[in-house]
Amino acid sequence: MSAAELETTITLVTARAEDIQSLVALRIAAMRESLESIGRFDPERAREGVRAGFSPHHTQHIEIDQRRVGFVVVMQDSGWLLLDHLYVHPRYRQGIGAAVLRRVFNDADQLRLPIRVGVLRDSASNRFYMRHGFQLLEQGEFDNYYVRRHRTSGFTD
Numbered sequence: 001m002s003a004a005e006l007e008t009t010i011t012l013v014t015a016r017a018e019d020i021q022s023l024v025a026l027r028i029a030a031m032r033e034s035l036e037s038i039g040r041f042d043p044e045r046a047r048e049g050v051r052a053g054f055s056p057h058h059t060q061h062i063e064i065d066q067r068r069v070g071f072v073v074v075m076q077d078s079g080w081l082l083l084d085h086l087y088v089h090p091r092y093r094q095g096i097g098a099a100v101l102r103r104v105f106n107d108a109d110q111l112r113l114p115i116r117v118g119v120l121r122d123s124a125s126n127r128f129y130m131r132h133g134f135q136l137l138e139q140g141e142f143d144n145y146y147v148r149r150h151r152t153s154g155f156t157d
Helices: 003-009 017-037 043-052 096-111 125-131
Strands: 010-014 059-064 067-077 080-088 115-120 135-139 143-148
Touching: 003 010, 010 096, 017 043, 017 059, 017 067, 017 080, 059 096, 067 096, 080 096, 096 115, 115 125, 125 143
Parallel strands: 080 115
Antiparallel strands: 010 059, 059 067, 067 080, 115 143, 135 143
16 A cells, blocks of 8 residues: 555544543553563553543544554644654554654644654664654653654745
8 A cells, every 4th residue: 555545544533531541552562562672661651651641632543444553642832742652553553653644744834833752762763753854852861852843835943
């Protein structure tokens, strides 16, 4: 399936408060391998990571053919968008994250806002975000922090 065809099959559906358990399960499935590889997999920490900042208004299920395959959380802060979570179940990763990211880019470009994201330092997601135009801002003890400037009318701030 081409990227354009894939993009038309993806639906983003706003989460509800009662969706928290399915979101936790998706996060655990998506992060398990990366966290196990560095000895930091803890299901309770993974649950708490979703629960602590859960905002149904900012959370969208990623669906293909009415099947939930991941979720994305984007919040607007003063002067930027925070891509707080983008998780896709390992069985469905082929191109879905990039397609969802293009939608986030479109929103950011229309708002003329940069996007920030934090990524586990040793995760393959670092290459994913850099491949899609994010630039490293800083490194923390466990995470790397990136920014992607908006691209409205051929200029950035």
